[in-house]
Amino acid sequence: MNWQVLATPEVPDSFRRRVEILTDGKGDRHLAQLLWQRGFNDENTLAGFLNPEAYASTSAFAFGQEMKRAVHRLVQAKERGEKVAIWGDFDADGVTATSVLWEGLGHFFPQETQLIYYIPNRLTESHGLNNPGIDHLQTWGASLIITCDTGSTNLTEITYAKSLGLDLIITDHHTLPETRPDVLSIINPRYFAENHPLFHLSGVAVAYKLVEALFETLPDPARPPVTDLLDLVAIGLIADLVALKGDCRYLAQVGIQALQKQTNPKTVVHPGIKALLENCRKTGDRPTDISFGIGPRINAVSRIYGDASFCVELLTSRERGRCGYLAQQTELANARRKEIQQKVVQQAKAQIETLDLSTTSVLVLCDAQWQGGVLGLVASQIAQTFGRPTILLTYDPQQDLWKGSARSAHGIDLYDLVQAQGHLLHRFGGHPFAAGLSIRPENLAMFKTAINQQARQQWGGHVETHQGEITVDLVVAIADLGESLFQSLECLEPFGMGNPKPKLLVKNCGLTVTGFKKLRDKFNNKLNYFKTNFELWDDTDQINGTWWGGHPDDLTQGAGLDVVVELDRKENQTQGQYFVRLMAVAPTANIAAEPSSQTLFDFRGQSLPQGDLDQYVLQQDCPVTWQELYRNYQRAIAIGKPLALYYVSPTADTPEQHFKILIGIAKYLLTQDQKVSLADLKAKLHCGDRPLDFGLKALSNVGFVAEIEAGQVRFQQATVTPDPEAFAQFKQAILEEQFQRQYFAQAPLAVIRATLEKIAV
CATH class of the missing domain: 2.40.50.460 (OB fold (Dihydrolipoamide Acetyltransferase, E2P))
Incomplete structure (x- = not known):
């Protein structure tokens, strides 16, 4: 670190x-x-x-003619009784932006009859407008489409919508095309200078400004105040990780105040948000921690189900029973997302442990069973942990493509890096820090080799690996x-x-x-x-x-x-x-230590001269991972002693022999009514956390159940429950660890030293 x-x-x-x-x-x-x-x-x-009370918020009409044209068209549509469609997006910013327009415009257009919303399916559609969705809205009878958090660069789809006679109002905050899209109005803060107080607005904040302008143009004392939408604004604004400056900070401040009111039955406006906050509490997330609480829950819906449309109902409905049910569905999606993400992270790390990180500049990891909805999250996590650009791919049999997500590390321009291999790719898009791509199976191996060669050429054969x-x-x-x-x-x-x-x-x-x-x-x-x-x-x-x-x-x-x-x-x-x-x-x-060539000595399989032990920090157990070895290497540098590799080649006991030892321990402790620590179990089995976890589960095959509390294990008898998968996982985990230990037992000292020094940079 x-x-x-x-x-x-x-x-x-x-x-x-x-x-x-x-x-x-x-x-x-x-x-x-x-x-x-x-x-x-x-x-x-x-x-x-x-203090937000001392801040002078910027008028919605600072967007100038674009805002005026949008409001004029909405007033016109209201007077004519036209049908209006909202086109949203499936992430937290897009869902809350859709919710703001759905609730805000719902005061002017009857919902369902004159106003509907459409959110693309994450698993079958991409971000932005698409022609089949436009056809659906045109068939419903829409004459006006308002996008939120999307649409600025969908020039082909905009042309198609206009050919059908549809007007478009774009509300978005993403990158602008070189020329203004041919739409009725485009409300996008990217047209402002970077120091403008509205420049950093997210999609939901732009949508709020449109509703704010409409409320100001058509005032009605009987209507609920537009500020009732601020809790929705805070969720999308903070979840989208925009810079909290100018009006962004102001809206986040007052939005969080509105969000806190949802915990009080007397001041609650959105019972769905109240239900989400209650679920945050139950799982230990802080009530108003949007980044780690509400935001991931909303994002999880599309990652797991694909369709995030019910989230709009969850955020805007006033029916508490219905909101409670939808919040539960969101919680289930988030629990499933975390489970899948954790599993993919473990599998990705297992793949990495088979690689020589001293020669791997870009991590390209593939598994046909991985779920595409979590690959961006996992790629980001792996990139941060290992300090390397990371690409995760899963297989789509219908299109015969490997598809996935890429995330950068340490400011490396990922877009340029991947684009240089464009001739090997089927599709690619993104920006310097994140991207999506697909590749034909026959090109995959060549892509892995080529992108690592490109990285080594670009960085002079050295990858900065500032982990975390x-x-x-x-x-x-x-x-x-x-x-x-x-x-x-x-x-x-x-x-x-x-x-x-x-x-x-x-x-x-x-x-x-x-x-x-x-x-x-x-x-x-x-x-x-x-x-x-x-x-x-x-x-x-x-x-x-x-x-x-x-x-x-x-x-x-x-x-x-x-x-x-x-x-x-x-x-x-x-x-x-x-x-x-x-x-x-x-x-x-x-922090200030500089590793030298004399910080590592090799005594594997040898005896140290008597009296020399105090001169070294000893690595006496054959490591399984680089991280395990690097912890001792750090400690050695810190206290000014060299690290001595002082372990022998691991035993080649079979997984079955390991399991017999575990059964024997369980039988003995059960008869003695004693506990054992997880650390002692790992030492007796000569294994790590992962094999032990699978081994304890596999004990159900022979009539034992392990009860774990505060790091201590107690064994109880149980009805035999065959779980062949648990033993298969235990066997595989043992074999993987043996493979890793064999590598560290035989790897040349020069390779070990070079890898440790690169990690230490």
Whole structure:
């Protein structure tokens, strides 16, 4: 894990005093420093940044003639009784944009009879307009189509719609074509200069501005205020990861306030959002954490079902019973999405463990069984973990194509990289950081080779592998991590693109794990992740914190550590009550350490001279992964000792022999009524987490069930339940680990050294 500490700026005393006044004393020197280094240092606009009530929101009519033409056409359609269709998109921004137009325009056009919406199917259609969908709306009787979060570059489809006599109003925020589309109106903030307060609006925010303009043009005191839509705006705006600047930040601020009202039965406007928030609480997601709560739930619907249309009903219906049912369907989709994503991540990592990362610049991973809807998510996760551009592909037998998603790492221009192999591709589209592609089976092997050759030529044979790089905002002591700092940093909310949650570095401290528990998905009772509690201490104080993610054994403990943390709000709290969230940890000396040729020695299968053991950090167990070996390599560099490879070739016991050992342990502990730790089980079986997990499941074949609590296993007798798949998975996992260990037992020292030094860069 690597991090970059931002330079500490000189902050004028006048600015610090101004921050303190505008935050009623909450904002301290840390907040002033953050505001200054992030560029929010104009004292004339500072009040509006910190307090939405002091912000002068930009008029919807700042879009000029485009907005005027759109409003005029809508008024005309209302007066003539025309039928109007909304064309949306299937991600969170597109779904909420559709919902804003559906509810907002629904005050002027009777829903279903004069107003309908159409959202493409993620699994069978692509983003944007398409001719069959246009035909469907024309057959229904639409004379006007309003797009949201899409349409700017669909020039061919726009021409087709016009040939059918349809008018189009485009509301979008994506890249503009070179010439203005031939439409009645295009409302897209990309026409503004980048410093314009509306430039960063997402699709839902643009849709809201259109509704806002219509409400202003046709005022009606009896109509609910347009601000009732702001909770929908906040969801799409933050989920789409646009920069929270100007009106974007304002809409997010007031939108989150509206979102918080949905938790109160007396102020709820959208019962579907209330149901979504309740589900967030049940699974431990923070109530108004859109990025990790509501947004992924909406996105999961199209990833799993393809059709996201019912999400609009969920977000806009006033029928609480129906909303509860639809929220449950969304929750099931999200649980299934997480399960599939986790499975694909594991399978992708298993593939990577068979590769020589010292010669692999771009990860191209394929599996015919992978579900296309999650490949972009997994590719992003793998790219961040391994610090390499990643392409994940699955097979479409109907089209005889490998199809999938690509994600970049460390600013590498993925578009140029993949486009250079365009002659091998069937289709390709995207931008420098993300892309989609398809390829004929006969070209796949050549594509893998060619794109890696291209990468090596482009980067001079070296790939930057800054795994999980973090930008640190502030350096603090443990004593600083209190209520005062939490309240000060709260003044920066909402966090998002352009204004991320502050990362705090504590140097030269100690960490001790104090407990952990496994968190399981309530729908399928499968393990999702671990929640590990720990204590941090330094010369100034000590404090408790939490780490979500990997196994507690993977967390570095002891003194002499540098840790990066966030201060976050406790679960189910909308204000106050904070906790410390661990983001990264490394030995203190590792930040500035430079690996040398004398940091690694090879004593595999040999004996060390008596008395030499203290001179080395010993790698005594044959590793399974590079990450396992790299942890000891980091520690060795940190304490100034070389790492000695001091393990023997692994035994070649069969999976059946391993399973007999596990059965024997289960029988003995059952008769003795004793428990055993997961760590001890792995040691006795000479295996890792994955084989052990499958092995414990496979025990059902011989009448045992394993009950796991707080890292301890107790065995009980159970009715024999044949599960041949579990043993097959156990067998495969054992064989995979043996293959990996055999590699590390035989790999040349030069290859191991080169790979470790590249990871350390």
